[in-house]
Amino acid sequence: MRIAVLGAGAVGGTLAALLHRAGHDVVVTARGEHGAAIARDGLLLTGGWGDHRARVRVVDALVAPLDLLVVTTKVHDTAAALEAAARIDGTPALVVQNGLGGEAAVRDALPHSPVAIGLALFAASLLEPGHVDVTGPNPLVLGGDPAAVAVALPALRSALPAEVTVADDIVGAQWTKLLVNQVNALPAVTGLSVQEVVAHDGLRAVLTRGMRETATVARAKGLHLARIGAVGPDEVALLLSDDPAAGEAVPRALAARMGDVPNPASTLQSIRRGRATEIDALNGVVVAAGAEGGVATPVNALMVELVHEVERTGEFLDPAAVLARLSASPAQD
Known part of the structure; x- marks a missing residue:
């Protein structure tokens, strides 16, 4: 799959590196020194799910065709970050964030995109620019729009060395x-x-x-x-x-x-x-x-x-x- 990760911080960087290791074509958005380090040296994953240096492309704007958009910014950054996704409305989206509200921002910005919600139970830290470390290799729970879940679920199960389950009641x-x-x-x-x-x-x-x-x-x-x-x-x-x-x-x-x-x-x-x-x-x-x-x-x-x-x-x-x-x-x- 061709997958974009919007906001490749600790959680987003972990998912981007794992998806890349599983063979998916991954592009990311990332700011400042972190983005520069990824562009220069790749995204280094260490910790509980093993080591991998993901040579992913850092982009400012997302373009079609994409199979899946993964949104992992902070909730309060979602609306601004989605400006980079203006040209991919209709692409299935997966929102993996702490807190509530980000999925509503995705639906507002991308009204034709089905939206899934991911609840990451794993713990990860951004140790330094370009380097994320998994400190708690735990599962992920998925739910939301069935059309988006149908796309996100096989991608996540191909990449995560932990259980990925689907919740009947995502709220x-x-x-x-x-x-x-x-x-x-x-x-x-x-x-x-x-x-x-x-x-x-x-x-x-x-x-x-x-x-x-x-x-x-x-x-x-x-x-x-x-x-x-x-x-x-x-x-x-x-x-x-x-x-x-x-x-x-x-x-x-x-x-x-x-x-x-x-x-x-x-x-x-x-x-x-x-x-x-x-x-x-x-x-x-x-x-x-x-x-x-x-x-x-x-x-x-x-x-x-x-x-x-x-x-x-x-x-x-x-x-x-x-x-x-x-x-x-x-x-x-």
Whole structure:
């Protein structure tokens, strides 16, 4: 297949390299030093799925014919990035992003393109320009428009050395992933890895409360949070139980699946590169949906506030400061 990856960062770069290794003809868009490094030396993949240097072309604009467009930008960058895809309306698209909203931007920009949604459970880091490293070689869940799924599924299964499954209810699966993505905010605020956050008693309790809020909002919306990876109905039941400590098994299980390599999570990676984060499409979505449904979300609201604060100041907060800010927040559950 001829495949274009729009935004070949950590996740997009991993997919581009794997698709290239599987024999597909891959072109990518990438900015700045990262794009220059790929154009010069190729895209280096290392880590849990082996090493491969993908000699992919870096382009500014996408042209037909293409079999599949893979959109892996940050949600807030989607609309601007899609200007490069103006001439390929009608090409099946696969949106693989953290947070909600990117697929709507694709449908607006490419109204004739069927759109699939991919939920990447694997963890990857952009170590340096042109170099992505897989730190958590986990599965990918797919759903959305059947016409786009029919194109994306065989391509992904040919390339990923992990299970690729199709979700019957992709919206419910997206909210399960939104719950999993609670692991992003505290590393971005503190500068710690996900594993370090989960190992800290106070931060783990905050993380668990944020997950509980997300599950409560989803339940208020009438959504069924199907299993993806380590999180499913049993874990949601733990989060919503009367025993707050029982829910801490959920972040513990997520951290255990990440292994020993420190996982910074994508939001901290954005902070370190001086880029705007996707926090509004993650915790911000929970806050907005909670307000609509009358569900209090003080932890998620504080995470949005603190991540934006770190974006502005460039200074991380220590765990004690985070816990103090939460204690001082006006709404507590």
